[in-house]
Amino acid sequence: MRKLLLFALLLAVTGLWADGVQPDGSGAEDDPYQVATLDNLLWVSTNDSSWTSHFVQTADIDATDTQNWNDGEGFSPIGIEMATFTGAYNGQMHVIDDLYINRPSTYYQAFLGNTAGAIIENLGITNVDVTGYYCTGGLIGASENSIISNCYSTGSMSGNFDTGGLVGLNGDNSTVSNCYSTGSVNGEYDVGGLVGWNSESYVNNCYSTGSVNGVETVGGLVAWNDDSYVSNCYCTGSVNGVEDVGGLVGFTSTSVNNCFWDTETSGQSSSADGTGKTTAEMQDVATYTSLATPGLDSPWDFIGNPFDDIGNEDYWDIDGTTNSGYPFLTDVPVGIDDDGAVPEPISAITLHPAFPNPFNPTTTIKFSVAKRQSATLKIFNLRGQLVKSYPAFAGGNHEVVWDGADNSGRGVASGVYLYRLQSDSAQQVRKMALLK
16 A cells, blocks of 8 residues: 555656546657647646647637636646746647636746747637736746747736736747737736747737736837847737836837837837837738838738738738738637637638648648638649649638648659649748658
């Protein structure tokens, strides 16, 4: 009996004994854990030995029950002060909804509490309710040398130091790109609509629209920008504070490039950097793409290449209605329906990164086509020769699995291939690599 108790204690200490249900997969890069349920998330949360692994989320997850966990403290973040999350998490554009965390005196509170060298992509944290002390965010509490892309958060975040709508502390060469937050953010020091403290890191192609309230160093997008780079971003939420308060940035030690804030909706006429615009100007594509715009050094990459925009990635779009008329990211769903459901992506077409990539023997290509639209998907080699084509797809969300075969069913050689989604009005192209 004593041996059994000692063995149980060893399991608990080493993290080998976890609650919840272990996801399918081994956690390897070519066989990631497949997170599909709240019980799977519970297993990840309580099994720190898995925090070096690869994960993919295969379904939307309702996390409402987390408000009943841990005597009211809610979900235990993945990654803590002494055991960071160093793996990769690909949400595959799924969401985790109604996640609840309530630890007002504890560091690193978010879905992912503390990350180092991690990759987080294609994930929505919606209707989140997070309360922490230091490094609090909707998605990540503290990020070190990590990559965050195509992610978003909605809900409410509250903390004391370094509180952000998406990331509390973005540090040590971390990158946040193609992300947004619409959540309300409340704190004391270093409170930002998207990022609280941006330290020696990067924020690019992002926006925030939620209200931001703090005391010292408060910014609509970033509170404290320390030896870091912020470019092609905007914010619109109301901003309130006492000292070092800015419509876009509260304090910065380096320049902020091609960034704007709404002087009317924010209630702030000044910022440590960035350019203030009226609501009408913020909803005009020329503000972001015409070099005649004061504060714009190089055009943002919008669908349709308006004015001086010569980019081909089509990160941004604007249609006068979606996202309250402000620009939105083409690869990330916008807003939450009244019933809490995430709507389909709103650009005419949205082509997501293939996964896995590189791949062998198959990869999955996910894409969306707007209502009353149709689009074709074709795969080409680098010489521009057609390799594989699919019948036209109607409006909705779709996915295809390519097995590396051409239209005749013959396997193609290893190499880089282009896959193109095209409608009558737009097209998007991405790359993938087949390794045999």
